[in-house]
Amino acid sequence: MKVLMISLDRGMFGGGFSGDVVERHQKYADLAGSLDVLVFASEKFQNRQWKKNFRVFSTRSSRTTHYKKAFEVFKNLQTQNFYDLIVTQDFAAPVGKKIKQKYGLPWIVTIHGMFFSGRWIGFNPIKWLLLREIKKSLYLADGFKANNQTTKEKLFTWGIKNPVLIQPTPANIEGFKTEEKPHNEILKILFVGRLSREKNLAMLIRVARKIQLPFDLTIVGEGDERKKLENLSKGAKNIKFVGGKRLPELAEYFKQADIFVLPSDTESYGVVLLQAAAAGCAIIATKTAGAMNLIKNDRGILIDVGDEIKLEDSLERLITDKNLRNNLAVNARQMIKNYDSEEGVEKVVEFWKKIINK
Secondary structure (H helix, E strand, O other), rough: EEEEEEEOOOOOOOOOOOOHHHHHHHHHHHHHHHEEEEEEEOOOOOEEEEEEEEEEEEEEOOOOOOOEEEEEHHHHHHHOOOEEEEEHHHHHHHHHHHHHHHHHHOOOEEEEEHHHEEEEEHOOOOHHHHHHHHHHHHHHOOOOEOOOOOHHHHHOOOOOOOOOOEEOOOOOOOOOOOOOOOOOOOOEEEOOOOOOOOHHHHHHHHHHOOOOOOOOEEEEOOOHHHHHHHHHOOOOEEEEEEOOOOOHHHOOOOOOOOOOEEOOOOOOHHHHHHHHHHHHEEEEEOHHHHHHHHHOOOOEEEOOOOOHHHHHHHHHHHOOOOHHHHHHHHHHHHOOOOOOOOHHHHHHHHHHHHHHHO
């Protein structure tokens, strides 16, 4: 089958910030037969052909023209490929709706936790209009993929009854596993993720600047907030930004870290939590849907979203209490005990086939 995916993930083009996204989508392509990915991206992103059956295209557009350009690029691609299925991220749903209306192709929407969070909207009237347009679009979709039960239940409250596959994003964690951690003289704290507002990295940086104990904080990732965050950490010699990293270099950062912190305002799953668990890190995370689904039974420390005081207290405890760190790290490994990324990829592709044959 031929599948077109419409995405916001610029990691599809490769480069330092792509993690395992290219590897994962190549697996989708191999199982499905053919996968093209159209990404909302500017002119600086060039089209890539990773293999004959896996290609990535840029809309070569700005924020105000992403939807229009995406549909134009789709029309050109469709004349050459005749796709069997369209898969869009939630924020690209208006494009999926237009394709569905004009071409009648089967359409699946992948729902992420951020979509249901009002934090990305704030008081911006344009974003409220966007939310309304996305929500209207969803009623035309033939199926949905969600990372957790909470997201599925939210769709049901909106009256959406079409099939929903609950399948967390498959992630390669084999390369992150380690039996022995280094004995760091100065503790290493790690954050990995997109440097964007919903990750609330600013809270972690403020806390790191307050704590008067020896440690190093390494921040791995790229994003629109990088300059602002670097300014916030200015003068703090123990806070370092290293940019985005691909496998296997990314895995080494996890293996070297003692503590992993995910201070997000919203996470539908949190693949980095699995990676941190595999690498033997003690984990602190905010109570997002994704983190609460994974971190149970003393597998880590959960704090309320935006609770800066609790984050400071939790970090100080882990820095000073080696036994607590070790116990949490051992318990965290239970997250990955029965995890099978290959099975996750297979389930997604089987769901694609189900929707095509519906």
